[in-house]
Amino acid sequence: MLLERESLLGSLHDHLTAASQGSGSLLLVAGEAGAGKTSLVRGFVESLSASTLVIQGACDPLTTPRPLSPLYDFAADPNSGLDGLVHKDKPAIEMFSEVLDRLRNTVRPIVMVIEDLHWADEGTLDFLKFIGRRIAESRGVLVCTYRDDEVGTDHSLRPVLGQLILLQSTHRLVVPALSLAAITHLAQDRPFDPADLLSLTDGNAFFVTEILASEESLPASVQEAVVARVSRLDEPSRRVVEAVSVAPRSLEIGDAATLAGASLDDVDTALAAGVLIGDGRDLRFRHELARSAVEEALPPARRFGLHMSMLQLLEEERSLDYARLAHHAIKAGEAELVIGYAPRAGREAAGSGSHMEAAAFFEAALQHADLVAEDEAARLRVELANELGIVDRRTDALHQIDLAVDFYRRSQDEEALASTLVPPLNARWRLEDAKRFRDGLQEALTILEAKDPSKDLARAYLVSAYQHMLARRGVDASRDVAKARDTADSVGDTGLAWMIQMLEGTISVVVGDNQSGVRVLSDTVERARLAGNIDDEILGLMMLGSGGGEVRRYDVAIPALEKAVDHGLAADQDYLVAYTRSWLARIAFELARWDDAVDYASLVDRATAYRKGIAILTGLSTLGRVRTRRGDPGASALLDEMVALSHSHELQHGWNAICGRAELYWLRGEAEKGLDLLRPAYEEALNTDSQWARGEIGFWMWRVGAIDGPPEGAAEPFALQMAGDWSAAAQAWRDIGCPYEEAMALADGPEVAKLEALDTLDRLDARPMADRVRHQLRDLGVESIPRGPTKETLSNPAGLTSRQLEVLRLIAGGSNNEQISDELYISKKTVEHHVSAIYSKLGVSSRLEAMRTAAEVGVFEK
Amino acid sequence: MPRYMVEREFPQGLEIPTNPEGQKAMLGVVDNNATEQVTWVQSFVTDDHAKTFCVYDGPSPEAIRRAAGLSDLPVNKISEVSVLDPYFYVGATG
Numbered sequence: 001m002l003l004e005r006e007s008l009l010g011s012l013h014d015h016l017t018a019a020s021q022g023s024g025s026l027l028l029v030a031g032e033a034g035a036g037k038t039s040l041v042r043g044f045v046e047s048l049s050a051s052t053l054v055i056q057g058a059c060d061p062l063t064t065p066r067p068l069s070p071l072y073d074f075a076a077d078p079n080s081g082l083d084g085l086v087h088k089d090k091p092a093i094e095m096f097s098e099v100l101d102r103l104r105n106t107v108r109p110i111v112m113v114i115e116d117l118h119w120a121d122e123g124t125l126d127f128l129k130f131i132g133r134r135i136a137e138s139r140g141v142l143v144c145t146y147r148d149d150e151v152g153t154d155h156s157l158r159p160v161l162g163q164l165i166l167l168q169s170t171h172r173l174v175v176p177a178l179s180l181a182a183i184t185h186l187a188q189d190r191p192f193d194p195a196d197l198l199s200l201t202d203g204n205a206f207f208v209t210e211i212l213a214s215e216e217s218l219p220a221s222v223q224e225a226v227v228a229r230v231s232r233l234d235e236p237s238r239r240v241v242e243a244v245s246v247a248p249r250s251l252e253i254g255d256a257a258t259l260a261g262a263s264l265d266d267v268d269t270a271l272a273a274g275v276l277i278g279d280g281r282d283l284r285f286r287h288e289l290a291r292s293a294v295e296e297a298l299p300p301a302r303r304f305g306l307h308m309s310m311l312q313l314l315e316e317e318r319s320l321d322y323a324r325l326a327h328h329a330i331k332a333g334e335a336e337l338v339i340g341y342a343p344r345a346g347r348e349a350a351g352s353g354s355h356m357e358a359a360a361f362f363e364a365a366l367q368h369a370d371l372v373a374e375d376e377a378a379r380l381r382v383e384l385a386n387e388l389g390i391v392d393r394r395t396d397a398l399h400q401i402d403l404a405v406d407f408y409r410r411s412q413d414e415e416a417l418a419s420t421l422v423p424p425l426n427a428r429w430r431l432e433d434a435k436r437f438r439d440g441l442q443e444a445l446t447i448l449e450a451k452d453p454s455k456d457l458a459r460a461y462l463v464s465a466y467q468h469m470l471a472r473r474g475v476d477a478s479r480d481v482a483k484a485r486d487t488a489d490s491v492g493d494t495g496l497a498w499m500i501q502m503l504e505g506t507i508s509v510v511v512g513d514n515q516s517g518v519r520v521l522s523d524t525v526e527r528a529r530l531a532g533n534i535d536d537e538i539l540g541l542m543m544l545g546s547g548g549g550e551v552r553r554y555d556v557a558i559p560a561l562e563k564a565v566d567h568g569l570a571a572d573q574d575y576l577v578a579y580t581r582s583w584l585a586r587i588a589f590e591l592a593r594w595d596d597a598v599d600y601a602s603l604v605d606r607a608t609a610y611r612k613g614i615a616i617l618t619g620l621s622t623l624g625r626v627r628t629r630r631g632d633p634g635a636s637a638l639l640d641e642m643v644a645l646s647h648s649h650e651l652q653h654g655w656n657a658i659c660g661r662a663e664l665y666w667l668r669g670e671a672e673k674g675l676d677l678l679r680p681a682y683e684e685a686l687n688t689d690s691q692w693a694r695g696e697i698g699f700w701m702w703r704v705g706a707i708d709g710p711p712e713g714a715a716e717p718f719a720l721q722m723a724g725d726w727s728a729a730a731q732a733w734r735d736i737g738c739p740y741e742e743a744m745a746l747a748d749g750p751e752v753a754k755l756e757a758l759d760t761l762d763r764l765d766a767r768p769m770a771d772r773v774r775h776q777l778r779d780l781g782v783e784s785i786p787r788g789p790t791k792e793t794l795s796n797p798a799g800l801t802s803r804q805l806e807v808l809r810l811i812a813g814g815s816n817n818e819q820i821s822d823e824l825y826i827s828k829k830t831v832e833h834h835v836s837a838i839y840s841k842l843g844v845s846s847r848l849e850a851m852r853t854a855a856e857v858g859v860f861e862k
Numbered sequence: 863m864p865r866y867m868v869e870r871e872f873p874q875g876l877e878i879p880t881n882p883e884g885q886k887a888m889l890g891v892v893d894n895n896a897t898e899q900v901t902w903v904q905s906f907v908t909d910d911h912a913k914t915f916c917v918y919d920g921p922s923p924e925a926i927r928r929a930a931g932l933s934d935l936p937v938n939k940i941s942e943v944s945v946l947d948p949y950f951y952v953g954a955t956g
Contacts, residue, residue, distance in 0.1 A: 595931075598924045623924075632923035633866070633942035767939065787873060788938075801934030830931055837932075 003182040005040050008173050012044045015141050015171065016052065020109040024138035026131070026164060028117075030148035031175035034206030034222065034289050037145040040175055041113055044143070051108050055080040058115035060248045061288060063330050064345070064361055065121040066323030067354035070114045071095055092123055092353050093571065096130040103131075103140030110140045116288070117146035117157055123354040125160045130572050136169035148174070156356065163574075163605070177203025186212060206287050213274060223293040230275055230294055236262040237269040240283075244276060245294040246306040248327065250284035259309050307332035322348055326361060335368040343380060350387055359387040375411070378404040382420055405440070415456075418444040422460045425499060438467070458487040458496055465503055470650050474511030474689030481507060498524060498533075502540055509547040510652075511689040518548065518556050525560075538567050538576060545580065549587050550652065551692055551715075552736050557587060575615065578604045582619035586656060589622045592740045592764050595827035597626050614653045617645050621657035628664045629740060631767040635664055643677060651684050655693055662700040667768040671704045678704065682711075691715040698722065721745050726753065740764060747773050751780055762788050764825065800841055807834045812851045865903070866926055868916040869939040875911040894932035898925040917943075 008029075015025045031037045045054050055077055057070030066072070068086065075085035082102055085095055103110055114120075117128070131142055151157050164170045178186075183203070184194040190212055201207040201222075210225040219225040230241050239260035244251045251259075257267055267283070270276050275290065276283050285291040295303065311328045319325060322345035329337035346361030362384035369377045381404040388397035401420065408417035421444035423437065441464055448457040461484035468477035481503050488496045502524045508517025521544045528536035541564040548557030561580050568577035585600035604619030621642040627635035639661040646654025658681045662674030682701050685693040695715030701707045702722045710719035717736065721729035726748035733742035739760050746757035747769070754773050761770035770788065777785050800808065803824075810820045817831045824831070839845060842853045878884045895902055900920035907914045920926045923940045930937045 595928070598928075602924070627923060630923075630927070632927075632940050634923060765937070788871075803931070803934040826931065830928070833932055 003185065004176065004178060005036070005043065008040055008175065009044055009047070011171075011173060012040075012141075012143070013047075016048075016109055016111060019139050019141045020052075022137070022139060024103060024135040024140040024142075024169065026128075026135050026167070026170045027141060027143045028161065028165070028170065028172045029143060029145045029175060030172060031145075032149045032204065033147050034204045034287060035175045035177065036205035037175050038115060038287070039205070041115070041143055041145060045111065045113070048111065053079065053081075053106070053108060053110045054113065055082070055110060056113040056115075058249065059117060059119040059121070059124060061116070061119050061292070062248050062323055062327040064323065064326070064349075064357050064364070065119055065124075065354075066321065066345075067121045067123040067349045067352040067357055068092070068095070068127065069121070069323075070124055071099070071127065074099065074112070088348070088351070092126060093130075096127050099127075100131060100134055100138070103135065103138040106139050108139070112140055112142045114142070114144045117144045118150045118155070120157060121349070121354040121357045122156065123349075123352045123357075125156060126353055126572065129160055129164065129574075132164040132167065132170060133572070136167070159605075178205055178208060179203065183208060206289055210290070222289055223296070226275075226290045226293040227297045229273070233270060233273055233275070234266075236260065236266040237273070240267050240270045241275055241294060242298060242302070243306060243309075244283050244285065245291050245298070246303065246310055246328075246331070247284075248324070250282040252282055253278065255313055256283050259306065259313065304332050308334065311337065323357075323361075326364065330364055335371055339365050339368050339372055343383070346383065346387070350383075355387045355390040359384060359391060359393070362387060374407055375413075375416075378407040378416070378420075386424070414447050418447045418460070419456055422456060422463055425459070425463065425466070441467070453487045453490045455488075455491055455493045455495075458484050458491065458493055461487060462496060462499060462503065465507070469503060469507050469510070470652070472511055472650075472652055472688035472690040472693065474507060477503075477507045477511070498527065498536060501527075502536075502543065505540075506543040506547055509544070509553075510550060511691075514548070514551050514553055518544065518553065521547075522556070534567065534571060538564055538571075538573070541567070542576070542580065546583050549583050550690075552590065552738070554587055554591065554737060558584070561587075574605070579615040579618070582615045582617075582622070585619050585622040589625055590738055590741075592738065592766075593825065593827065594626045594630060594765070595825075595830060597622055599827055599829060601626075613645060614649060617642055617649060617653050617657065621646075621660055625656070625660040625663070628660055628667065629764075629766050629769065631667075631771075636661075639664060651681065651688065651693055652690065655681060655685070655697055659696050659700050662704070666700070666703055667772070674700065675704055675706060678706065682706075686711060689713070695719060717741065717745075721748065724748075740766060740769075743773075744769065747776070751777065751782055754780075755782075755786075758786060762786065800838060804834050804838050804841070807831065808838055808850065808854050811835070811838075811847055812854065863919045863921060864942055865944065866918045866920060866923065867941045867943045868918055868926055868930070868937060869941075870914045870916065870930075870936045871938045872912055872914070872936070876907065876914065877911065891933045891935070895929045897932065898929040900925050900929040 012027065015027055019025065029037050029040060045056075048054060055074050057073030059065055059069055071086050074080050074082045080102075082099065085098055099112075103112070114124070114128075117124075120128070128142075128144065131140075135142055146157065151161070165172060178198075178201075180194060180198050183197050183201075186208060187194050187197060192211070197208060197211065201211065204222070207222040207225070210222055210229070211219060214225050214228055219228055230238060233241065240256055240262050243256050243259035253264070253267055256262075257264055260266070267278075271278055271283075275285070277286055278284075285294070298306070307328045311325065311332060311334070314321070314325055314328065322341050326338060326341040326345045329341050342361045342365035346358045346365070349355070349358035349361060362380055365372075366377065366380055366384060369380075372380070381400040385397040385400040385404070388394070388400065404420050405417060408414075408420060421440040441460065444460050445457075445464070448454060448460055451457075461480045465477050465480035465484055468474075468480060481500060484496065484503075485500050488494075488500065501520060505517050505520030505524055508514065509521060510517075521540060525537055525540035525544065528534075528540055541560045545557050545561035545564055548554070548560060561584050564580045565577055565584070568574075568580060581600045582604045585597045585604065588594075588597035588600060601619045601623040604615055620638055624635050624638035624642060627633070627638065639657055642657035643654075643661050646657045658677050662671075662678050665671055665674040678697060678701050682697050685697045688694070691713055692715045694711050694713050695718035698707065698711045698714050699718040699722060702709070707722075710722035714722070717729050717732035717738075720726075720732060721744075726745045729745035730742050730749075730753075733739075733745055743757040743760040743764075743766070746753040746760075749757075754777055758770060758773045758777070761773060774785055806824060807820055810823060815823065817828055817835065820826075821828045821831045838850060842850055844850045844853050878887060892902065898920065900918055903917040903919060905914050905916040918926055920929070923942075926940055927937055
């Protein structure tokens with residue numbers, strides 16, 4: 001019987017009913033260990049009729065979890081219809097799609113269970129995100145249990161739950177502690193005081209039942225209660241219990257008897273005592289708390305021995321579950337076996353996208369590096385470094401690379417040395433650590449150039465070109481990419497061709513002729529699309545979007561970024577989506593569409609993006625700049641934080657924050673304070689071939705009075721204004737579509753230009769700059785200065801606000817939402833809100849009706 | 863949640879009739895605020911009804927602006943503020 005769980009059960013059934021009608025959901029069952037999550041889910045599953053299919057899986061408490069363990073469980077269930085689900089060489093995304101299809105293409109509803117999410121590997125978390133975001137349109141209910149008290153701020157489950165809980169189709173069910181009434185009911189035939197029981201157990205269901213099963217006085221902890229209960233068993237059946245305790249999930253009955261050296265009768269005795277439960281085939285503990293209590297209470301020698309026996313058992317069965325083999329090898333303290341199994345488990349984990357687990361396996365193997373041949377250890381270190389780099393443990397990764405490099409130097413293995421020093425192209429983390437890798441790359445080039453042209457040499461040139469491109473050194477980048485092309489051609493390596501062309505296009509966009517660069521990049525994107533290579537296509541779109549944005553080619557940047565967001569969302573590439581949106585925010589900011597900029601920036605999820613920095617840097621710098629230009633609070637704290645972050649990144653990612661901070665100082669009349677930030681950035685900009693870095697950083701240097709005119713090679717609109725031609729600058733900004741910059745240029749002109757600037761600034765709600773211009777006009781003795789934006793009061797015909805009236809007039813003029821958003825400088829979301837408010841106030845449901853009713857009530861007469 | 867002082871200017875003067883229509887307008891503001899998780903704590907209005915000082919709780923200045931946009935209220939200046947209580951200092955020195 002499940003006490004005090006009726007409402008939770010009811011809720012589970014309600015969601016199942018909804019799923020059977022085609023709207024599925026993700027249910028997160030939370031509670032501390034022993035709260036009764038599993039009992040609740042079992043109770044639910046047992047109450048289901050045969051018309052519901054149940055598929056169950058779990059995450060295991062292994063030293064390092066097996067990647068995608070629940071998916072293996074689904075595949076192993078003969079009734080699941082997912083028997084071919086997992087395969088070593090199958091991309092994870094394909095497996096996820098198969099499960100989704102299973103949930104969608106079914107007549108009867110499916111309840112899918114994943115227990116103990118707090119032990120999930122990264123791949124399983126990816127699965128959860130994938131299914132969670134798409135389950136709404138399916139006949140599935142995915143029920144997941146997890147210990148909420150063990151999911152702290154650093155836990156990898158935390159950000160995933162944070163995102164999923166925002167979805168309409170996700171619901172969190174908390175299993176509460178038992179109340180005094182429930183405990184009183186349970187303890188009615190026992191000599192315990194229910195109040196004592198409550199205060200000792202805090203209402204933890206497992207603890208309460210464990211104590212009620214004990215015969216003596218109150219134990220001090222749940223562990224003590226479990227161990228006391230086991231110690232009352234006779235010797236052989238206790239050995240059975242101990243054997244089962246080293247199996248992380250369950251143990252086959254025959255195996256348990258073998259391991260324990262006991263008979264099947266002894267197994268029965270153990271079962272009868274209620275410590276273990278069985279399903280006719282496997283034995284397991286009633287609860288993981290009990291299992292770990294028994295395992296931890298084992299004398300070390302006995303524990304090692306049992307793990308060793310488990311290992312032998314698995315080896316006899318020719319198990320390929322390397323994660324489990326490695327787990328027992330580690331627990332048995334068998335170094336040789338750890339070295340044998342952990343690297344294989346690591347490679348398997350890396351292949352399924354579980355990079356944290358992969359790193360943990362390689363680290364476990366390298367714990368015993370002294371037992372491995374040095375060249376083998378070096379190879380493992382390079383593998384470990386790649387995994388550590390992906391999970392952003394860069395310092396640790398670099399340390400491993402250093403150790404490997406050190407060995408290759410000592411052993412004079414030049415080939416391996418060069419290959420280790422040239423990072424693989426997908427190891428962006430190594431490329432971004434530019435300063436440190438330049439030397440290593442140089443050493444590799446020296447070695448490789450002395451030999452015949454090779455694929456490694458082509459790759460080294462390409463990596464070098466990539467690095468120069470990131471630092472916006474156009475001449476160096478172009479030289480190296482040309483060398484990469486020649487070398488690849490001469491050794492007949494076609495594998496790098498796409499990357500070479502992509503890089504050539506990107507270099508042209510950011511530091512060369514952006515017209516031809518855009519053509520080349522668009523072509524590479526198209527080629528990747530035709531080849532069905534989604535990762536390449538996304539990379540090309542990102543380069544077109546961020547590079548195009550940087551040189552203010554919004555016409556190509558915006559569609560590329562929007563497409564990249566679509567692809568990224570479809571493939572659950574959260575980091576990519578965050579970075580792309582941060583660029584859409586930056587562009588919206590430059591177009592003076594503040595609301596859109598804020599909307600995009602707020603979608604740059606801090607939890608997702610913190611690892612890579614540049615999404616946060618771009619997004620939040622933009623938010624700080626919007627606040628600066630609107631005169632809102634919170635700008636300086638945000639920009640200070642971003643300026644600090646910019647120091648660990650390339651100039652291309654940092655100059656937005658630096659210029660924003662300088663602009664804020666300038667608007668507050670403390671321009672000179674910006675100089676300390678601007679000077680080093682300006683020096684750096686002059687070492688690049690980036691016109692826009694020279695232009696914008698130079699512009700603020702000029703505003704502050706640190707330089708008299710434009711630096712050579714500054715982007716045209718900035719250069720014109722610095723040269724004193726405010727009128728041509730204003731025209732150039734108008735052509736590009738940047739009204740705020742246009743107004744800044746006009747503000748440098750005479751009275752009539754200043755009044756035009758003021759009109760724009762008022763319309764944009766850019767108060768600090770508008771105040772500045774008003775001040776200048778007053779100083780010039782201008783008498784009729786417009787008061788600034790005014791809004792009418794709250795009542796209008798049909799109760800519409802004046803903004804809604806404006807929107808309605810535009811609707812009547814045939815404008816769509818996008819045109820209205822352009823016309824009124826408000827975001828599309830806000831337009832949609834106004835339109836729906838208009839509909840509801842007028843009691844209509846279409847644009848046509850709205851126009852007719854509006855005419856009837858006379859909204860146009862005013 | 864941070865607290866903000868929002869200054870709004872009404873050059874023609876702010877007039878809210880004390881009738882069902884005025885009531886509806888006020889409740890509309892409250893509803894719009896709720897969509898942005900913004901709470902209108904209280905306001906002070908100048909004698910000529912040309913300017914208001916409104917105390918708001920909200921997650922960010924952007925949320926304050928979005929809520930104002932939905933209700934079509936002007937925003938002239940937003941400042942982040944905290945409570946300064948004169949009585950806090952009474953007795954502090956002795």
